[in-house]
Amino acid sequence: MKNIAIFASGNGSNFEAIVNSNLNCNIKVLICNNKNAFVINRAQRLNIACEIVEYNKYKSSCDYESAIEDVLNIYQIDLIVLAGYMKIFSENFVKKFENKIVNIHPSKLPNYKGLDAIKRAYMDGEKEIGVSVHYVDSGVDTGRVIACEVIEVKNGDTLECVEAKVHKLEHKLYSKVLEELL
Numbered sequence: 001m002k003n004i005a006i007f008a009s010g011n012g013s014n015f016e017a018i019v020n021s022n023l024n025c026n027i028k029v030l031i032c033n034n035k036n037a038f039v040i041n042r043a044q045r046l047n048i049a050c051e052i053v054e055y056n057k058y059k060s061s062c063d064y065e066s067a068i069e070d071v072l073n074i075y076q077i078d079l080i081v082l083a084g085y086m087k088i089f090s091e092n093f094v095k096k097f098e099n100k101i102v103n104i105h106p107s108k109l110p111n112y113k114g115l116d117a118i119k120r121a122y123m124d125g126e127k128e129i130g131v132s133v134h135y136v137d138s139g140v141d142t143g144r145v146i147a148c149e150v151i152e153v154k155n156g157d158t159l160e161c162v163e164a165k166v167h168k169l170e171h172k173l174y175s176k177v178l179e180e181l182l
C-alpha cells in the first residue's frame with residue numbers, strides 16, 4: 001500500500017473528503033504551512049498526524065523545501081496530494097518528485113489558473129465551471145491534467161451556490177482520481 005501525504009493551508013474540506021473516502025492507501029500525514037489553519041482541527045479529529053512546516057521559519061525556500069523533504073522521508077511518502085496548499089514548489093523540488101505530486105484546481109484548466117478561479121469564471125458568465133486534477137510542475141496550475149469534470153451554472157445561481165456545487169464535485173473527483181492513481 002502506498003503512503004500518501006496531504007498538503008493543505010486552510011479549510012481542508014478536500015483533506016477531510018479524501019480521508020473519509022477510504023482509499024486503498026495509508027494517509028500518513030497532513031503537512032500544513034499555516035499554524036492557524038482549520039484543517040489542523042480536522043486532522044486531529046480524524047486521527048491523522050500533522051506536521052506544521054511554516055515558510056517564515058526558514059532562511060530560504062531551499063531550507064524550507066529541505067524541511068519538507070525530511071518530513072516526506074520520515075513518513076516514507078510515495079505520493080504528495082496538494083489540497084488547497086498555498087505555496088508553489090521550486091523546479092528543483094518538483095523534479096525530484098516528478099509525477100508524484102498532484103493538485104486539484106477549481107477550473108477547467110488551462111482556463112482560470114491561480115487564485116479566485118471560481119469567482120472569476122462566475123463573473124465572466126461561464127455556463128460551465130470545472131474542476132481539474134493535475135500533476136504539479138513549478139508553474140501555477142500548469143501541470144498535465146489527469147481529469148476534469150464540470151458543473152453547470154444555472155440561471156439565478158448565486159456565487160455561493162456555484163461554489164458549493166464546485167466543492168461537492170471536488171470532493172468526489174479527487175478521491176476518484178486518487179483511487180485510479182493508486
Ligand code: GRF
Pocket residue numbers: 008010011012013014015083084085104105106170
Ligand atoms: C479548493 O477549491 C481547491 O480546488 C483549491 O483550494 C481549495 C481548497 O479548499 N486548490 P479546501 O481547503 O479543501 O476546503
